[in-house]
Amino acid sequence: MVAHVGLISLSASLPSMPCLPRIGFTKRRPFPMAALSDDPVQEWILTEGKATQITGIRPVGGGCINLANRYDTDAGSFFVKTNRSIGPSMFEAEAIGLDAMYETRTIRVPKPFKVGPLRNGGSYIIMEYIEFGSSRSNQSVLGRKLAEMHKAGKSDKGFGFPVNNTVGSTPQINTWCSDWIQFYGEHRLGYQIKLAQDQYGDSTIYQNGQRLIKNMAPLFEDIVIEPCLLHGDLWSGNITSDKNGEPVILDPACYYGHNEAEFGMSWCAGFGGSFYTSYFEVMPKQPGFEKRRDLYLLYHYLNHYNLFGSGYRSSAISIIDDYLRMLNA
Template identity: 45%
Template sequence: MNDWTDIVKHITDTTGQPFEPKKITAIGGGCINQAFCVADDKRCFFVKINHADSLPMFEAEAAGLNEIGQTNTLRIPQPICWNRNAHAAWLVLEYLDLNSRGTGNVNELAARLAAMHRVQMQQFGWIRDNTIGSTPQINIQNSDWASFWRTHRLGYQLKLAKQNGHHGTLQNLGARLLEDCDYFFAGYTPVPSLLHGDLWSGNFSYDNAGRPVVFDPAVYYGDREADIAMTELFGGFSGQFYSAYRHEYPLDSGYNIRKILYNLYHILNHLNLFGGGYRHQAEQMMGCLLAEIR
């Protein structure tokens, strides 16, 4: 999008301060949106841009950031404004100068995440749907966690996989797993905790004071183990983080098998988004889970 007129006017109108950018710098690293640092002599904003029909995705992201921000636990980039015109949708966020080395206070990250997980609601899900990556994430509220996970997480991703042409073994294993999903929650009663929802190593960093910052959330209320499980995917967090988190908020002994169930959701989502070897990985995970039931 070459015409920034509407975005600049929106920033001016929302903040009540004139904004005339002198520098617009593209930022790489994302695979869904275009991202830019937009600055004048005094202020700097982080701007995400996508197709005009992406506005609901940006609205949900802003709501998710605000949901986390109002807990005063983990720092987030404050949402400024979001809108669309005939050509594009955009989300304007506070620009945070993050530590380029990605280093900071790991113990504080663990403590603040544990504090966020202690923010709880009556039901699982959320007041609105959002996205996980660019995939719709259904958050219809439910008082039964196993039912929520079976229907709105694994079941939904398996349905998408079928629509995307992934049949055969994947669907057969998936059907068996959905049927026996309750097995993994026998004797375990999670509470609806506030989750980041997409907490892998690419969605957190530290500011230049070493304080942890999270972004790109897929917020909902669910079992906190789902957040911790996600941290173990795609590189994982440090051992010090897990030790510090368990010290703050100990995990149930069944976590080591349930984390496979929770991460299966993300692997199926990657299969639906990117294809490739994720199908084999998903089938291996389902086989591992089913082996626990036999």
């Protein structure tokens, strides 16, 4: 989601083919929550974080919604995001997503440590501090690592995620569903077009979007879709590299979905030819990929329309109308 702002140096996060046989999805426990104290962040760092002293606290980047700080200690550094306006649920969903990606042992993500409420309202998340490199990640390595994550991250519950989360500040519904077309139609496109109708009275987007949802099944003919773990909001602001040049991805909106949906933010991700070449060497391109590509862009154009206004409407309606013509709907 384009309006994210940087974790560590880039992001404090707003609030951006066949898979192998499925591996059993283990039900995740709620992410560890901290008990209340006058300063639960410092309390955790000085106990479970195994530090004996905090040597410095420095603001990192900036955020429209969340504040980000680097805590330096004698046990290393921690990255902390806080929000005085919301409870822990948004950060808990972020932590579950980060943990799911971390557990694939493929692409680097910051390891989450603790989520909890702040004493006088609000919430926080403590995670691994990653020192970023001076340049963006190598496109070829990024493509390969992302494909490896998609290949490794599987669910036997279908499409969805253990918790609802947010894409930007928009709620993202992740109720489990065994059918991808139904999931994407109802919980992705359907949710966004209903939001556009409710917010703007946009009956054109809603009615034409409903027609597309009802008629989009032919775009998925002759392919097998199995749930893959997706970052869910992969744009340039959520992609960087560590000091060794290895790719790092941040601020997820995770769910298990069709791997092609990961490219829905490609219009502002800067993916080049070497990225796709390396990706498809691990996760081969499926028939009809090009025909479905804009369908996955549409979700994010609709989300930007709902978040930021009419500047994104023309892109969304153009995609919808093009598909209605293609499908004779």
